[in-house]
Amino acid sequence: MDLATFDPSTSVAATATLEVVETPSLVLDADRMDRNITRLRNRLGSLGVSLRPHLKTAKSIEVARRIMSAPEGPATVSTLKEAEQFAADGLRDMVYAVGIAPAKLARVVELRAKGVDLVVVLDTVEQAQAVAEASRSAGMRIPALIEIDCDGHRSGVVPTNHAQLLEIGLALAAGAELRGVLTHAGDSYKGGGPEAQQRYAESERAAVVGAAQLLRSAGLPCPVVSVGSTPTAHYAKDLTGVTEVRAGVFVFFDLVMAGIGVCQVDDIALSVLATVIGHQREKGWIITDAGWMSLSRDRGTSKQAVDQGYGLVCDIQGQNYRDIIVADANQEHGIVAVRPGSDARLPDLRIGDRVRILPNHACATAAQHEAYHVVRGQSHAIEACWQRFGGW
Amino acid sequence: MDLATFDPSTSVAATATLEVVETPSLVLDADRMDRNITRLRNRLGSLGVSLRPHLKTAKSIEVARRIMSAPEGPATVSTLKEAEQFAADGLRDMVYAVGIAPAKLARVVELRAKGVDLVVVLDTVEQAQAVAEASRSAGMRIPALIEIDCDGHRSGVVPTNHAQLLEIGLALAAGAELRGVLTHAGDSYKGGGPEAQQRYAESERAAVVGAAQLLRSAGLPCPVVSVGSTPTAHYAKDLTGVTEVRAGVFVFFDLVMAGIGVCQVDDIALSVLATVIGHQREKGWIITDAGWMSLSRDRGTSKQAVDQGYGLVCDIQGQNYRDIIVADANQEHGIVAVRPGSDARLPDLRIGDRVRILPNHACATAAQHEAYHVVRGQSHAIEACWQRFGGW
Numbered sequence: 001m002d003l004a005t006f007d008p009s010t011s012v013a014a015t016a017t018l019e020v021v022e023t024p025s026l027v028l029d030a031d032r033m034d035r036n037i038t039r040l041r042n043r044l045g046s047l048g049v050s051l052r053p054h055l056k057t058a059k060s061i062e063v064a065r066r067i068m069s070a071p072e073g074p075a076t077v078s079t080l081k082e083a084e085q086f087a088a089d090g091l092r093d094m095v096y097a098v099g100i101a102p103a104k105l106a107r108v109v110e111l112r113a114k115g116v117d118l119v120v121v122l123d124t125v126e127q128a129q130a131v132a133e134a135s136r137s138a139g140m141r142i143p144a145l146i147e148i149d150c151d152g153h154r155s156g157v158v159p160t161n162h163a164q165l166l167e168i169g170l171a172l173a174a175g176a177e178l179r180g181v182l183t184h185a186g187d188s189y190k191g192g193g194p195e196a197q198q199r200y201a202e203s204e205r206a207a208v209v210g211a212a213q214l215l216r217s218a219g220l221p222c223p224v225v226s227v228g229s230t231p232t233a234h235y236a237k238d239l240t241g242v243t244e245v246r247a248g249v250f251v252f253f254d255l256v257m258a259g260i261g262v263c264q265v266d267d268i269a270l271s272v273l274a275t276v277i278g279h280q281r282e283k284g285w286i287i288t289d290a291g292w293m294s295l296s297r298d299r300g301t302s303k304q305a306v307d308q309g310y311g312l313v314c315d316i317q318g319q320n321y322r323d324i325i326v327a328d329a330n331q332e333h334g335i336v337a338v339r340p341g342s343d344a345r346l347p348d349l350r351i352g353d354r355v356r357i358l359p360n361h362a363c364a365t366a367a368q369h370e371a372y373h374v375v376r377g378q379s380h381a382i383e384a385c386w387q388r389f390g391g392w
Numbered sequence: 393m394d395l396a397t398f399d400p401s402t403s404v405a406a407t408a409t410l411e412v413v414e415t416p417s418l419v420l421d422a423d424r425m426d427r428n429i430t431r432l433r434n435r436l437g438s439l440g441v442s443l444r445p446h447l448k449t450a451k452s453i454e455v456a457r458r459i460m461s462a463p464e465g466p467a468t469v470s471t472l473k474e475a476e477q478f479a480a481d482g483l484r485d486m487v488y489a490v491g492i493a494p495a496k497l498a499r500v501v502e503l504r505a506k507g508v509d510l511v512v513v514l515d516t517v518e519q520a521q522a523v524a525e526a527s528r529s530a531g532m533r534i535p536a537l538i539e540i541d542c543d544g545h546r547s548g549v550v551p552t553n554h555a556q557l558l559e560i561g562l563a564l565a566a567g568a569e570l571r572g573v574l575t576h577a578g579d580s581y582k583g584g585g586p587e588a589q590q591r592y593a594e595s596e597r598a599a600v601v602g603a604a605q606l607l608r609s610a611g612l613p614c615p616v617v618s619v620g621s622t623p624t625a626h627y628a629k630d631l632t633g634v635t636e637v638r639a640g641v642f643v644f645f646d647l648v649m650a651g652i653g654v655c656q657v658d659d660i661a662l663s664v665l666a667t668v669i670g671h672q673r674e675k676g677w678i679i680t681d682a683g684w685m686s687l688s689r690d691r692g693t694s695k696q697a698v699d700q701g702y703g704l705v706c707d708i709q710g711q712n713y714r715d716i717i718v719a720d721a722n723q724e725h726g727i728v729a730v731r732p733g734s735d736a737r738l739p740d741l742r743i744g745d746r747v748r749i750l751p752n753h754a755c756a757t758a759a760q761h762e763a764y765h766v767v768r769g770q771s772h773a774i775e776a777c778w779q780r781f782g783g784w
Contacts, residue, residue: 020495023784024784086716101744103412105746124670124743126742130744141522276493277519279516297689297753332490333546350518351518363723
């Protein structure tokens with residue numbers, strides 16, 4: 001059985017189960033995914049704001065269809081490859097939420113010429129001038145959001161820098177379209193508990209709503225006011241003035257999100273299926289065929305209260321063993337051991353037995369795989385195989 | 393221009409250059425690669441031992457052909473997917489150097505039935521019994537190497553555990569073929585200077601030669617005595633009793649290897665081409681479109697004397713700026729800054745300018761990409777685009 005060559009992507013052998021599929025492979029518990037999607041959708045519904053899901057975590061048409069409110073979008077992407085792939089599947093409303101490089105505008109123009117409302121993001125006058133120039137050349141007004149820096153973690157204009165905001169807005173007006181403002185509370189990934197998250201959410205809201213007001217009071221348009229991160233989306237109490245929320249990892253969740261309290265460990269919908277290939281009994285190690293190539297090098301829990309190593313080990317049903325982690329990883333070897341300081345005992349696993357490993361960071365782990373093997377709840381049957389894509 | 397869809401893989405637009413190719417993308421300096429290959433080949437030639445290159449770093453037919461002494465091999469692989477892909481290109485002599493899972497033997501049998509001398513690796517009696525049983529079922533003697541643990545870093549039988557070695561050897565004899573012994577000095581990646589490396593190399597040699605002698609003295613065959621890691625391959629003074637050396641990252645090198653002194657920074661043949669997409673001047677940051685998705689999450693230099701962040705930044709020619717690193721990375725954003733403690737100044741880079749980033753770990757960074765964009769020396773012309781593959 002070679003799932004990788006199946007076409008169409010949803011085909012799966014009737015006999016495919018977690019016991020026989022090749023390892024390592026990426027498993028998606030669709031029950032958990034559905035529950036996670038419903039949770040955020042209900043939450044944002046009660047706050048009266050719409051969801052523009054970020055598809056950078058999923059990178060799969062099948063998953064995207066289940067996240068979005070409609071086949072046309074709205075959605076958020078992190079690469080033009082995502083925009084192109086999703087556009088080919090019918091998406092018509094996307095924000096490319098990484099600062100635009102002028103050389104990438106040709107691909108933006110091409111997608112927009114096909115009827116895709118693809119919006120770019122920028123935070124410099126130079127970029128705004130490039131977008132305005134590309135708009136004039138192409139005979140179309142390319143819409144852009146000005147990125148606002150709400151917490152100093154990465155990109156964006158500081159919302160109190162009125163001069164720069166207005167200069168960018170005016171530069172866009174010369175041919176392009178100022179669609180609005182966008183921010184991302186990257187600092188929320190640091191955690192700190194519900195009250196800290198509510199503060200992050202309020203800073204995120206205040207920064208971008210303030211920027212929007214400034215632009216409007218200068219006579220510039222600002223219809224879109226976009227915020228987004230999975231933690232703030234789950235903790236915001238008030239989103240007055242915000243028109244949309246972007247979030248991505250909420251669909252699958254991961255150990256980093258569990259570590260900061262946004263979800264429980266048993267909400268995590270992704271795992272890597274692995275086979276035991278050795279023991280070093282004197283050292284208390286079990287060796288599996290899931291190394292960093294399948295788990296990713298992400299060590300996002302290393303600075304959290306509970307360091308999960310390269311992942312938390314579960315049985316084949318997805319039930320986690322107490323304090324059993326992937327303590328170290330080489331390219332195609334994972335070293336499973338008891339978490340340092342714990343009195344837990346290694347499970348009695350034999351050569352050929354299978355485990356499932358919950359990831360630190362869903363975006364990074366999923367990126368190491370070409371497909372999701374879809375299961376539901378306690379069933380071992382793989383009911384579908386959904387292709388992923390990578391690249392730029 | 394969409395290089396990703398080019399077929400055959402060596403096609404490349406005549407106008408493709410580092411200035412116009414999409415970013416982020418993976419650049420391979422073939423001059424440096426050729427020099428690195430020649431260096432190790434000459435070294436092992438003078439030691440009178442043959443090279444069985446590890447293709448897990450390259451995962452590319454084009455690169456593999458340039459590393460191997462002959463189109464049929466020998467070579468080493470880390471996944472059965474590699475074995476199948478390279479077999480389809482004519483390789484006939486491969487070691488799958490990760491402990492075999494019994495369920496994977498069907499694919500091994502299938503490749504061997506096609507005339508590929510694929511050898512498995514194991515370190516338990518259970519695995520040896522499974523290989524012997526699969527051999528009897530398939531009517532072929534599947535060859536296996538017993539993995540020896542020379543430094544306690546991962547898998548293998550401790551060479552002084554004579555009982556286990558002999559038990560495994562005898563279990564194989566019941567239908568399979570004991571081809572020899574194999575080890576990997578994983579600890580050599582910790583560095584420590586030339587003398588430490590010579591000690592690692594000698595421990596590696598002694599462990600595996602001792603195990604071979606034990607097996608032979610018990611009347612068991614042991615034609616292959618295989619060692620390998622890039623550092624020990626470059627520092628071993630004596631390989632008496634060893635029949636082959638496996639090494640992989642020597643082809644490209646990386647910052648981890650430079651950090652332990654196995655190569656110079658300007659031997660590193662791989663880099664990620666990135667575009668400047670923003671500035672945070674007050675913070676001393678330049679933002680590029682190469683985040684961890686293109687650089688990988690590997691932070692292998694974090695415990696070395698010089699922490700290179702997520703990579704060392706070079707100009708578009710591949711000449712590194714002094715002390716300019718990717719200080720932090722998000723999925724599609726890299727934050728370029730001066731190395732902490734350095735008096736260097738940020739280069740004057742504008743929106744749209746391009747840089748090349750040397751990776752911490754070539755295996756991990758290459759794995760994030762679908763193709764190598766091949767250049768030579770100072771030229772900006774991309775003379776070929778070599779496809780990579782991933783998966784298992």
